[in-house]
Amino acid sequence: MKKIFIDAPLDTLITIPKDTTHHLITVFRHKMEKPVMIGGSDGKTAVYKLLEVVDGEAKAELIGDIQDDLAGEVEVVLVQGFLKADKLEWVLQKTTELNVHTVYAVPMRNCVVQYKMDKLPQKVQRWEKIMKEASQQCGRFKLPEFVADLSLADVIAKEQAAGSLLLVAYENEHSLTLKTALNEEESQKPIQRVVIFIGPEGGLSNDEMTQFESASARVVTLGDTILRAETAAVGAVSMLQYALNMD
Incomplete structure (x- = not known):
């Protein structure tokens, strides 16, 4: 599963910035129907589905649980x-x-x-x-x-x-x-x-x-x-x- 990061905390609905949307869809060739893993500025990660792309920005909806950062590592x-x-x-x-x-x-x-x-x-x-x-x-x-x-x-x-x-x-x-x-x-x-x-x-x-x-x-x-x-x-x-x- 592809992984991207956004400079905002995760929520039920999020907006993926233009540059990251371009990287995901054009560089990674990620298809809209496939889920994508997203990391937020709050250090959390979750799986989302892409809904649409408007003016170069992708709208995405949460489809799994938001996970906290891995603990215990040095x-x-x-x-x-x-x-x-x-x-x-x-x-x-x-x-x-x-x-x-x-x-x-x-x-x-x-x-x-x-x-x-x-x-x-x-x-x-x-x-x-x-x-x-x-x-x-x-x-x-x-x-x-x-x-x-x-x-x-x-x-x-x-x-x-x-x-x-x-x-x-x-x-x-x-x-x-x-x-x-x-x-x-x-x-x-x-x-x-x-x-x-x-x-x-x-x-x-x-x-x-x-x-x-x-x-x-x-x-x-x-x-x-x-x-x-x-x-x-x-x-x-x-x-x-x-x-x-x-x-």
Whole structure:
């Protein structure tokens, strides 16, 4: 069954915006008589039938129960230093498919590209569209959260306040594996939210490593080889999902 998202809470009767209607009917080639699964801005999901299309917008009627978001999964959060556009877009698409809960894109000292703040909102619109389309393609329950207007220090402080487990993937760490760090933390208390920090193409700076140390983040290795930033991001999210949310 096809899955789409709308920027409104679910109700008995809903309106699907023009762009999403176009994507559903033209791109997905979804037939009017077939039911469609819809996720709302309230984090809920339900099955609807399409009634008609008026001025490019589809009207839909609820035909099943509205379901709440899945509970019990550990939230996996990615903090990614800004990458070149094509690489960042690939990371956002693939980690969305891997059911990442939140992605922060942040400026770091060794970023190859530095996005100007006045042009960032336009970039964010494109990145959010990529994540929405990936969410619809893979049928995930709700859209991931995407944040691109915070500094690294702000993200660290926010996640510390949330009680998250902070992990840093670092090429110069060779002893503490991701698996060992998770096992050690779980032996102390259940993990509810874990954040993995991945540097940009130029790697993490000494100043950034000092910030992580001050925040008591655990520095881990992802394996014996040095990974590209985009490979490290997707690999780390995959490892975390397997270790934490696969029975």
